Amino acid sequence: MTARRTNAPGLFERLLPTLVIVVFIIGWELFVRWRGIAPIFLPPPSQIAKYFMRMVMDGSLGLNLGATLLRIFVGFAIAAVAGVALGVLMGMSRLAARVADPWIAALYPLPKIALIPLLVIWLGTGEAYKIVISAITAFFPIVISSYAGIRQADRGLIKAAEDLGANRRQIQMKVVIPSAIPSIFAGLHLGMGVTIILVVAAEMIGGAGHLGMGNLLITAGQVMETEKVFASLVVLAVVGAVVIKSQQWIDRKVAPWMTSRDEH
Amino acid sequence: MDVIAEDVTQIWPGRHGADVVALDRFSHRFASGRFSCLLGPSGCGKSTLVQIVGGLEQATSGTVRIVDPKRPDAARPLGADSVMVWQHLNLFPWRSVVDNVAFGLEMQGVPKQQRHERARALVASVGLRGFENHLPGHLSGGMRQRVALARALILERPILLMDEPFGALDAQTKIVMQEELLRIFDETKKTILFVTHAIEEAILLGDEVIVMTARPGRIKEVIKVDLPRPRSLEMVSSKAFGELFDRAFHLIREEVMTSMAQQAEALEAQ
Numbered sequence: 199m200t201a202r203r204t205n206a207p208g209l210f211e212r213l214l215p216t217l218v219i220v221v222f223i224i225g226w227e228l229f230v231r232w233r234g235i236a237p238i239f240l241p242p243p244s245q246i247a248k249y250f251m252r253m254v255m256d257g258s259l260g261l262n263l264g265a266t267l268l269r270i271f272v273g274f275a276i277a278a279v280a281g282v283a284l285g286v287l288m289g290m291s292r293l294a295a296r297v298a299d300p301w302i303a304a305l306y307p308l309p310k311i312a313l314i315p316l317l318v319i320w321l322g323t324g325e326a327y328k329i330v331i332s333a334i335t336a337f338f339p340i341v342i343s344s345y346a347g348i349r350q351a352d353r354g355l356i357k358a359a360e361d362l363g364a365n366r367r368q369i370q371m372k373v374v375i376p377s378a379i380p381s382i383f384a385g386l387h388l389g390m391g392v393t394i395i396l397v398v399a400a401e402m403i404g405g406a407g408h409l410g411m412g413n414l415l416i417t418a419g420q421v422m423e424t425e426k427v428f429a430s431l432v433v434l435a436v437v438g439a440v441v442i443k444s445q446q447w448i449d450r451k452v453a454p455w456m457t458s459r460d461e462h
Numbered sequence: 463m464d465v466i467a468e469d470v471t472q473i474w475p476g477r478h479g480a481d482v483v484a485l486d487r488f489s490h491r492f493a494s495g496r497f498s499c500l501l502g503p504s505g506c507g508k509s510t511l512v513q514i515v516g517g518l519e520q521a522t523s524g525t526v527r528i529v530d531p532k533r534p535d536a537a538r539p540l541g542a543d544s545v546m547v548w549q550h551l552n553l554f555p556w557r558s559v560v561d562n563v564a565f566g567l568e569m570q571g572v573p574k575q576q577r578h579e580r581a582r583a584l585v586a587s588v589g590l591r592g593f594e595n596h597l598p599g600h601l602s603g604g605m606r607q608r609v610a611l612a613r614a615l616i617l618e619r620p621i622l623l624m625d626e627p628f629g630a631l632d633a634q635t636k637i638v639m640q641e642e643l644l645r646i647f648d649e650t651k652k653t654i655l656f657v658t659h660a661i662e663e664a665i666l667l668g669d670e671v672i673v674m675t676a677r678p679g680r681i682k683e684v685i686k687v688d689l690p691r692p693r694s695l696e697m698v699s700s701k702a703f704g705e706l707f708d709r710a711f712h713l714i715r716e717e718v719m720t721s722m723a724q725q726a727e728a729l730e731a732q
Contacts, residue, residue, distance in 0.1 A: 357518055358552035361545060362566040362617070372568075376556045455555045455597050 241425040246432065249425040258414070263433060265409035266397055269325070270441075273332030274393045280333075281340025281389065282382055288341070289348020289378070290370060302341060310335040310392075311399060323404035332396040336389035343385025347378030380456045383449050390445060394438055463528055463543050463620040463653055465492035465515055470524035472510050478731065484510050486678035487524065494531050494620075495651045499664035501714060502674030503721035508657045509549075511679075512623040515655060517541025528621070544621035545614040549629050551606055553598040559585055559609050560594040566617045584612040588642065604635035608642070615646070624656045628663070637695060640666060644693050661710045665703060666693060673713045676721035683713055 223243045229235075230242040237245055253259035288295040314331060321327040351374045359373045401412025411434055418426035449456060472485040485507035492498050500508040513519040515526050517540030528538040545566070553562050560581045561568075567577035585594055588608040598606050607627065614622060624643075628636045640663065647654060647667075658664050664671045671685040687706060689697055697703050 352552075354548065354550050354552045355554060358546070358548060359565070359569075361516055361518055361541065362613070363569045365569075368569055372565075373554065376554070379556070453556065455599055
């Protein structure tokens, strides 16, 4: 057995992160009250909490968050399916890689936000545009990671499989694709991150009457409801953290060997 | 199964235009049921040779034939009668112990229940009962080595090709694995080609030790090891063992020096 961390974290070590957060919030509250800062610039946490509760009660938070989450998942799902499919295809077919490579090389470094004007002209400011912009952005890191994962499959494992009687197809299905999974997952993580960013950014354009956290943020900002801005930001931060954590959880369930990869 | 190598030459295209001759007209008959050790400095082409025998590399020239001594006319395709055990093990990290061991049967289309049954029996026979569902990453080096051995043995091929299989193990684990391999050899009487750069290991395990020269790899001398079987580690301190060791050591020392000079030269050329 390789050395493992035997010293479990003590109570203090486990509580410290929470304690730091609590101290930060209390400090913020006291600082704002002591200096008498106008809530328009920096509202105290207690006010933010009050606005948060109000947004929960009147249902506006649920509606806007629901709309944003739906777009995130639809955009991500499209990017994931298309990205993994193309990445794997490129990894397995040199022809596909040759054809796709110049496109990816040219389009990947392009800031996808720069496509917003064009997409608005083509698709308007409705659902299609928000999903397309997020899917396009997430697509590239997913394609590139999947392609790299397939290409970097361990030569030794491929030879071993060949020696044990695997044919070409079996090698691809049973060795190359499984060994690409850690890299594919890394691409999906990156893709999810940019999907969240792009959906919220896209929602900021489109004006009143549209649902979404981006829209909520921009309208609250325009009327100087800074408490609402902060409450929305906190919600987005928490949602982002939950999404990333659940992705990591799924990783561990689907690919438990990844955590011990360095040991094999 | 006999493995007959005739003038096997392997030339790798070199980086600076100069081709590297890894193996130079290697000819030898590895007789059925014999344990042959290939001993040589690094870069002498001994790993290349076993990969050619296993059908995993194409020799530049020369031939390797696998022949059943009972039917000497029918040549067998390379790779069909042999299986490799690798220095880097090459276990599939996403497969459990039992699924690693069953891999070869799975490729042949053996139904899951049957192949698992066979794999479990083999896992138990190499002393890993209770670890069937572990991932390789959760095992120690010696345990992983056993999995690799079981994965090769399940195919019941008459020829076992072993490329420095115990090279990465610590000294104690290595001893245990050598004893395990000796037991398997005595029970199955396979033809074994065993690559190593450890003199002691070569003599302890082999019926013959093929000492190779530094690059280009040629046979320098074949030492017959007439120590009785079953072998045991105690023989290491016997007089006969000591004499064999001295002989092999003198042969190999020169080659190691040459090999080191070659490596230094290669580094300077960069």
